Amino acid sequence: MKNHILFLFLLLPIPIFAQNPVYKNGMVVSAHPIASEIGTDILKKGGNAVDAAVAVQFALSVVLPIAGNIGGGGFLVYRGADGTYAALDYREKAPGAATETMYLDQNGNPVNHMSLFGQLAAGVPGTVDGMVKAHEKYGKLSWKELLQPAVDLAENGFPVTEAQAREFTFSHSTFQKWNPEGTSFTIKKEWKKGDILVQKELSRTLKIIQKKGRNGFYKGKIASLIVDEMKTGNGIISLEDLKNYQSVWRTPVTGEYKDYTIISMPPPSSGGIALISLLHSVEGFPLNEWGFQSDSTVQIMVEAERRVYADRAEHLGDPDFYNVPQEALIRKENSLKRMMPFSFDRATPSSEISASTFSPKEKEETTHYSIVDKDGNAVSVTTTLNGGFGSFVVVKGAGFILNNEMDDFSVKPGSPNMYGLVGGKANAIGPGKRMLSSMTPTILEKNGKLFMVVRTPGGSTIITSVFQTILNVVEFDKTIQEAVAAPRFHHQWLPDEVLMDKTSFSDSVRDILTQRGYKLTERTPWGRVDAILIKEDGSLEGGADPRGDDHVSGF
Numbered sequence: 001m002k003n004h005i006l007f008l009f010l011l012l013p014i015p016i017f018a019q020n021p022v023y024k025n026g027m028v029v030s031a032h033p034i035a036s037e038i039g040t041d042i043l044k045k046g047g048n049a050v051d052a053a054v055a056v057q058f059a060l061s062v063v064l065p066i067a068g069n070i071g072g073g074g075f076l077v078y079r080g081a082d083g084t085y086a087a088l089d090y091r092e093k094a095p096g097a098a099t100e101t102m103y104l105d106q107n108g109n110p111v112n113h114m115s116l117f118g119q120l121a122a123g124v125p126g127t128v129d130g131m132v133k134a135h136e137k138y139g140k141l142s143w144k145e146l147l148q149p150a151v152d153l154a155e156n157g158f159p160v161t162e163a164q165a166r167e168f169t170f171s172h173s174t175f176q177k178w179n180p181e182g183t184s185f186t187i188k189k190e191w192k193k194g195d196i197l198v199q200k201e202l203s204r205t206l207k208i209i210q211k212k213g214r215n216g217f218y219k220g221k222i223a224s225l226i227v228d229e230m231k232t233g234n235g236i237i238s239l240e241d242l243k244n245y246q247s248v249w250r251t252p253v254t255g256e257y258k259d260y261t262i263i264s265m266p267p268p269s270s271g272g273i274a275l276i277s278l279l280h281s282v283e284g285f286p287l288n289e290w291g292f293q294s295d296s297t298v299q300i301m302v303e304a305e306r307r308v309y310a311d312r313a314e315h316l317g318d319p320d321f322y323n324v325p326q327e328a329l330i331r332k333e334n335s336l337k338r339m340m341p342f343s344f345d346r347a348t349p350s351s352e353i354s355a356s357t358f359s360p361k362e363k364e365e366t367t368h369y370s371i372v373d374k375d376g377n378a379v380s381v382t383t384t385l386n387g388g389f390g391s392f393v394v395v396k397g398a399g400f401i402l403n404n405e406m407d408d409f410s411v412k413p414g415s416p417n418m419y420g421l422v423g424g425k426a427n428a429i430g431p432g433k434r435m436l437s438s439m440t441p442t443i444l445e446k447n448g449k450l451f452m453v454v455r456t457p458g459g460s461t462i463i464t465s466v467f468q469t470i471l472n473v474v475e476f477d478k479t480i481q482e483a484v485a486a487p488r489f490h491h492q493w494l495p496d497e498v499l500m501d502k503t504s505f506s507d508s509v510r511d512i513l514t515q516r517g518y519k520l521t522e523r524t525p526w527g528r529v530d531a532i533l534i535k536e537d538g539s540l541e542g543g544a545d546p547r548g549d550d551h552v553s554g555f
């Protein structure tokens with residue numbers, strides 16, 4: 001079962017993609033061409049970047065069932081044309097009845113599939129509340145207008161892409177298992193490119209949200225359908241949990257790398273802190289001189305990743321429940337000190353690296369798509385159900401898929417989750433707590449001006465994919481399309497291995513790394529980075545990851 005979800009992530013095709021689109025007035029890059037076009041239409045109608053983000057989020061809930069959602073959650077990072085920043089946390093929460101041991105058997109061992117599949121795997125969804133809050137604060141166009149494209153798409157259907165046809169066909173039996181009465185996705189057993197996916201129940205749900213806003217989802221008919229769905233399995237989300245759910249505006253985490261300011265998501269995401277600390281860790285090394293994917297560059301980046309992910313496992317969790325030492329984790333001197341001792345002659349075994357201790361103990365402090373509008377307001381969003389198709393539970397009568405985000409908690413200290421990530425007290429399950437995320441929606445300024453908007457899905461690999469994409473542009477002089485398409489590698493402390501794809505390294509770099517003690521593990525390519533680069537003349541250059549159906553649209 002666990003492998004099923006991983007397979008869905010690995011299933012992504014790699015078409016050749018050479019275009020380097022440039023637009024002047026506005027741009028949307030998202031995981032699906034229809035969603036990108038909808039976002040651009042909203043910008044053309046005079047909507048701003050947040051209006052487009054809301055329309056794209058709901059459109060993705062229809063055209064990207066594998067991850068786009070109203071049954072999940074996400075994070076939005078905003079930079080206004082006036083230079084103000086904001087971060088919206090609409091991450092799911094553990095239900096009120098959740099306990100630290102809820103996924104353990106009587107011997108205290110994790111029962112993995114329980115946090116991955118079925119009603120019990122779902123956290124309380126945050127997407128609808130998040131979109132309502134984003135729209136209330138920044139929206140210009142009407143809520144009704146922003147939801148209409150999604151309503152129409154669900155009602156009338158849309159042609160599935162080749163990748164989607166493969167995903168639906170592959171997932172048929174799993175959907176059937178969790179939804180024996182059938183779903184829109186199981187109407188066909190074998191899907192082909194161009195088949196039309198109609199989602200009538202989802203359309204009705206979206207119409208209710210369109211009419212009633214937040215109350216249309218967290219109270220009334222849809223809330224009751226969610227709770228009824230819980231009762232058909234062993235789920236625990238209650239009407240009270242839904243009524244009480246609130247997304248939260250947080251202060252973005254910021255840091256400096258050379259001439260660049262990084263603006264990213266704070267806890268309950270680990271993404272922003274980890275990204276900034278990775279950039280700090282490598283800042284003192286001549287990456288540009290060493291070159292893209294040279295042995296020294298790869299070594300220094302891998303050693304930085306090893307150390308930062310060790311800190312992630314110990315120190316990161318929901319800031320409403322755990323004092324995250326944010327300031328210490330992103331302090332430049334700490335990152336630089338942490339890289340020593342390090343020798344180019346040999347990989348540092350992960351067993352020799354443990355989490356930083358901050359001494360003397362400091363005061364501890366308590367957080368997919370990229371859009372730029374004509375005024376220069378920018379939004380970076382990562383939104384998820386967690387695994388492909390989340391928990392595989394489609395809420396009966398409401399037509400949307402519930403997340404399996406509970407697996408992002410540390411189900412048992414030291415025991416790996418779906419992504420192989422380990423954690424402890426900071427990310428233990430607790431009622432009403434948000435599970436730690438790796439999502440890293442990020443905006444960069446260069447010398448105080450908007451420079452880049454970037455994000456990707458990909459679980460634990462999100463942070464390193466964003467890290468590499470940024471370095472590809474700022475150190476290795478790649479265009480944004482080259483930067484998102486470039487082969488990647490990933491290390492996350494545990495397991496002690498460097499993930500790579502066939503094209504990540506030249507043969508000679510592979511040999512050097514192996515000789516120096518790095519364990520290289522090949523897997524199919526991961527991540528789907530979407531990014532926008534703002535050029536000197538103000539024009540927008542888009543990069544859409546060729547590993548998915550991602551698409552640049554603009555005008």
Ligand code: GLY
Pocket residue numbers: 384385386387405408436437438439459460
């Ligand atoms: N569900 C993946 C993440 O939030 O990191």
